[in-house]
Amino acid sequence: MSKFLKLSALPRSWDTAILGLLAMVLILASTTTEGFLTSLNFSYIFSNTSEITIMAFAMTFLIITGEIDLSIASILALGSSMLGWSYQKGAPIWLAIIICLVVGTVCGFINGFLVTKVGLGSLAVTIGTLALYRGIANGILGENTVNEFPEAYTSFGFDTFGTSFMPKTMPLIIFFGLLFGFLLHRTPFGRRTLAIGQSPEAARFAGINVVRHKIIVFTFTGFMSGVAGVIYTFRFSTAQADNGVGLELLVISAILLGGVSIFGGVGTMWGVVAGVLLAGSVESWLTLREINAQWRTIVTGILLLISVAAPVLVAKGKERREHKALKS
């Protein structure tokens, strides 16, 4: 542990430290727990984290700009409910999917509009829409569930390629991962996202249209929640109003675990991917060791606290060492 903390003493290297931690967990779990290092188990890890990963890709941008969206799981549920409802009413499945994506996009845009144009805090706005979107989903489906979907689609959500560890959703996730990774690290849009988080005022003086930029990020976060809604619906073959309750916290946890600063301005996409996989692996490890659900939640909570506290503690330790060096 001490060695690992030293690793993270390099400035802003939490995202690399988390890779080390992930490797450690994978090795420990594989050597101590039977059934962990199997392609079946890995296919579970990947498919269990698929919606979280999809939403985390977009939400990373939002947290880097210094905003947050707590309504993403409700958007997922509203999209899923619309998908189920429209399919039940006779819409072709492709149209139902598009409806789900459009609903997600619109919900995200509404969040962005309220936050930037009306000037309300994103925490307040999205706590509101968290309830609102879930409420509308309830209004549409009520207690009903829709679970008759074409098999080709549910198999897409659930199956793997042959007997490999790759769920059929994997290529889609990799596609979005590359897309958002490049967007954050290789494009002017990504640079501006980081810049806004580092100093909104300097961003304005640098000629960045901060309002428009944030609306775009909120909107594609909504879109990606819609995508997650489609996958969730087919993976469980169920469209219902309480789909994905509480997922927003898992997404935020994974992102912070991946080294994105809750204060904005700092973060990497590979760190976030490692964060998601770390959370997923630990969960799977504990499940295989038949440790009950409460304990799993406690471990996840502790991991999250470490990830938030570690960078601060490391910085403080560094300061103390420098101070000592001064005195000697």
Added chain:
Amino acid sequence: MANKGELLLEMNKVAKRFGGAIALKGTDLKIRAGEIHALLGENGAGKSTMLKILAGVHDNDGGTIKLGSKDFLTGSPQQSIAQGIAVIYQEPSLFLDLSLAENVFIGRQPKKGAVIDWKFAQTESARLFKELGVELDPKRQARGLSIADQQVVEIAKALSMNANIILMDEPTAALSASEVERLMTVMKSLKAANKAVIFVSHRLDEVFAISDYITVMRDGATVSENPVGDTNLQKVIKDMVGRELTDLFPKTEHKIGEVVLEVNDLTNPAYFRNISFKVKKGEIVALAGLVGSGRSEVARAIFGIDKYESGAVKVKGEILPAGSPVLAMKRKIAFIPEDRRQQGLFMVAGVNRNISMESFDSLTDRGLINFKKEKSLTDIWRDKLSIKFVNQADPVDRLSGGNQQKTVLAKWLATDPDLLIVDEPTRGIDVATKAEVHRLVDKAAGEGKAVLMISSELPEVLGMADRIIVMREGRQVAELSRAEATQEKIIAAATTGKKSA
């Protein structure tokens, strides 16, 4: 109470290192009662380290420090205060919602029995303000006080704790000309009360106006210590930079071309009214006036940071829509704001990322940033502006003020603007870098850019500008050509609104 001329503080061969870096290597300083002592030097000369040792923030690792006949005890700020040393920082840290009396006695409220004796606090504060020659109501809130008056409250606080050595770190950097006057009055009162004042400043005209002694530091050592009568500006600058600085204002004559910026009747009633002027190719136009006269707001309105109510801005004859920095940039305007830390730079981001921020068009291949091109862009501007840093990815936070300012300049010059707006381009940077920045601005004009410069430093305005527009309380009160402008004329226009003094 010390007698005038009595030696209050003597620092002898004081040394200090931070890890491998030597901050001080044998600094001497003598301070007497009833003396205003200026401490000069370029950024990094060791002035701040010295002040911090006296303030109790750092320990010295070599040399001796004596307070009168006693040894100075380093260790903590509390201990320094107990020994009669008080520090006034550039940005005072008052509690804005409390009254001035409460601020003066914060943390040591006088008591009468179990309750706080506000009456005493108020009369005592009033007495201290009077002693300092400033009229302030002890019962008023600190909110809304000018920076200079906030500093006065800090000084009163120091006096109430029986400080007899007052350290001021760049007290005038954020003050307007009239506020500087006020602070100087206070410094003279302190001197009359036989206190010692040590102050750091980059404004040499002030230094010569008020100090009794001038100590110059360079590379962590004292270079010279002279009564003000025995030295002069040229000599002080030479001591600071270690060589003769022949030209602080390297203005050259350029061919003036067609109009680039035309401002017509620009009005934003909260800040300025009916502002009209033109800036031509190759010309440097200065907006002069007191802080708060609306100069910066005009510049912000031109660049689109703020909106304006009426009037128009034309760039090369075409209207520039209001309120959009994005459009202003497209029309080749560059704006270097007054606060480089808050507005000009992303402090935690690398030097390379700051420099490339406005130049993505030339750095991207099919939408993706080409890191090689970004690296070479940074190299080019490092060489052109001689910016000093170790790694390209070092956060600009680690650079000195002068190098930070050059980084902002680099970022905007990289866009090859037609119009360069610079707001207080040399605030808080040392004299050698100032000259470099002036040379860069002059060079930009020489390359055919139009330059609009805002500055509170009159020597800079007089030294650099082809034309000077003076503003007072949001109105344009005078326009002077380079030939007719004098310090007196500008001050007269800026303070009274009348053109001739």
